[in-house]
Amino acid sequence: MVDQSPPLPSVHDFATWEPLLRLLREGRVREEDGATPLRVGGRIGRHGRSLPRLRLPSSAGAAVRAEDTQRESDAVRRVRDGLVEAGVDDVAFNARITAAGRTTLRLRGPSPAVVDSGSGTSHPGTLLLVEGALPEPLRRLPEPTPAAAPAPSADPELLERTLRERLPHAIGATEAEIAAAEARLGVALPEELKALHRVTRSSRLDRTGDHRAAERLHTAVGCELLDLDGLYIADAASRECPWESAAMTAVVTPPDAAVQGLVGSPGWIAFGDNGGGDRLAIDLTPGPRGHLGQVVVLSHEEIIGADPVADSLTDLVLGRRGERNGAPRGHRPPAVAYVNVHGIPSVEAAAHPGLEVLSIGVWDAEPLGLAPVTGLPRLRSLSAYPGTLADPLEIAGLTGLEYLELGPQDWRALLDAGAVPRGLSAAAISARGDQDPLPVVALANELLTLWDRPQIVQTVLEGDLGPLP
Template sequence: MSEPIFVPSLQALRSFETWAPLMRAWAGGVEVGREGGDVRVAGAVGRDGWASSSGTRPRGRASAAERAAVERVRDALVVAGVESVTFSARIAPSGRTRLRVMGPSPAVESGPGSGGALLLVEGAVPEPWRRLPDPASAARPRRSADPAALERRLRERLPGAIGARDEEIAAAEARLGLPLPAELKALYRVVRGRWEDWEGDTRAGDAVYETVGCELLPLDAVYVADAASRPAPWRFAACEAVVTPPDSAVQGLVGSPGWIVFGDNGGGDRLAVDLTPGPAGRTGQIVMLSHEEFLGAELIADSLTDLVRGVEPRGRRRNRPRGRGEGSAVAHVNVAHLRSVEAAAHPDLEVLCIGVWDDPPVDLTPVVGLPRLRTLTAYPGTLADPRQIGRLTGLEYLEVGPAEWRTLLDAGAVPRSLAAAGITTHGLRDHERLVDLSNEILALWGRPPIVSTVVDGDLGSLPSS
């Protein structure tokens, strides 16, 4: 077990008084998980949520006392500058408690629950987040794109609007590092989008929404929707793949240096001028980036002029992987999709996810040597020989169960190409063993270990179950 390092900002997070109300609330509701009279409680608390391990979940909905107890831990997270932390506790009937707080660690990705990815290479991001747009040098704007006509229409519909001065537009271009498209300049010359310009008159803001077709961002809030602006946890991001069909108007990217965001649909989805269109797209088309998806965008207008006019685009092809069958970049082998690894094997395969499985464990031989395979996830017990993973020399993300990791470590077969890793636990309550395993993996890359802090305390007598 790693010795805790004293950091003043972590003092409250590693204090028994911080955790005692939550331990008391959860221990009092445990239905199963008693071992020799002791209660085992484990889980995670994050700024955006909390969870307990399977078998130790409190009865019913969260009570006011539980919510208050969680907030106490969350306050400590904020003080420590930490997103989330995992824990386990063994509570005797007398109330004597041994609490283990695991983390934080700069080598573990934070999240609302346990199971964050191990960050083996500092600063590394999954392949889709490194993908740049394909060249679109042959693309041209639609004939409907008409900055002068757009400006006239906007001035007619918004006669009292305050527009941006030339120096404000120049400042925005300097901040972004690229010139604004002509249509976007025409828009902001008429209305710069600042609420203070409307002096609290909500009708003026509504008029802009109705005229432009979206909630207009202030000029100084316009930004480039590159990949960094659309972050995602490794365990999800590594299972995505960039695919742009030849008939698509929009490239299926995470982000692009040519997506200039200027508006919002009112529900969190962002509107952008697209300067890097897909094979069937046009320069300056308007796309919408969903806040619920990591990849791609939807074509909503062929030009900013068409958006203001309310003209539908000629096509609305969204960008998604070609499906989960043979020949796709992402393959799911489980009871509901592909029924064999052979069916998933294809030179274009990037992501292989092996899920719930009723048949005998699978052989990975069919995917050994595939040139683009970079992600493998597999439920515990689904692999016939985990040592075969060592032959997948291009993997950058691997997520398997504790037993599979143990086999790889003992055989010296952990792929050194990995940039991040995950451990699939499915209710594992021995968090201390999980931390030890994680630290063994991190040590292969010389990464900082997860610190496990042991705190003893007394909760008082617990009610019998």
């Protein structure tokens, strides 16, 4: 007889979810009366999860905490097994559980018309109304800088000679290997980068059995060097950048900037890492005050821009770091305006011809009108916190919008009046975390219908968790 593994649990089987729902219910009733229906929700993916925090009594000991943590891990694993069986990457869920244990569980899987915001909420993310649409910062290409020239410090011969002295036993790349890398990237490598790889191709195969080789290489070059096959173009597509985050950002390059404030550039050749997850790149599309071939760093914590590190690769290797700084952190360029109780005090104060993005946040005064920004030539994104707009129908006058984020009531007003701007490429519904996702999904489907986009499909499961023990 051939042993057979037990079948994987189905993600559409209520029994798959029971252990997790029981655990979440127990955590909620620890601080609630348990007499009214509970709502719990979150998201589980094959490689991550977002769940309500387990609420343990203050007297709970280490053993209790460890037991509940293990129960959660086992329950999540059971759901993940169901995802694997269904061929699904992740699923959002929301459950309504009565005091007697009767449960209605709604599951929402991936949709081609919804871009996950990464927030872990059970509400839909960004609605992609136009297939393949990208926000403006992701479409932006670098401005030409024909006058840009290499820094006087760029010296491929000195660079190569220095590295050969520091790495006498390194194995360098052949000219054929360098040519193959150029063909793959579709761009000619700068002479300094060629010189570096002629000394060391930085292949792990060349360091087999030498546990300190990587450390010597890092010390010699000044970074964790990628091998030739690992070189890549750090264009906008290579940078993790949520749709709604990019939509609410603007590409701004001051006239005295060394680096262009882009999400990515076809002229950024990523060649190394600073050891903290930030990529180093050779910049072939510098800013107005930059050098051709300068070294820049792309922070993994930011979605736009890069900072100059050295005027040349030679300077980097010789330890001559540049003193110039990028755009000041926290600086709000005029193209993006934040109107809220702690920011810009009015829409009027935010309005000017160069405004691209308007974000209206928490507001404790009279609702705001949009007349001051009507007709602005570059306004493309608007986000308004629920309850902040005096008349949502004024949005119909903002004909250049490509992204719009509103609360459910404001969207309802636009839909009922037939005033949803049809030039939108994407939209989002701002809903509280504890708000019932069912009407939010219904609203999202109405918006998707206007653009003839695929609907968000929910699966409804009924079950009984029984009374609490």
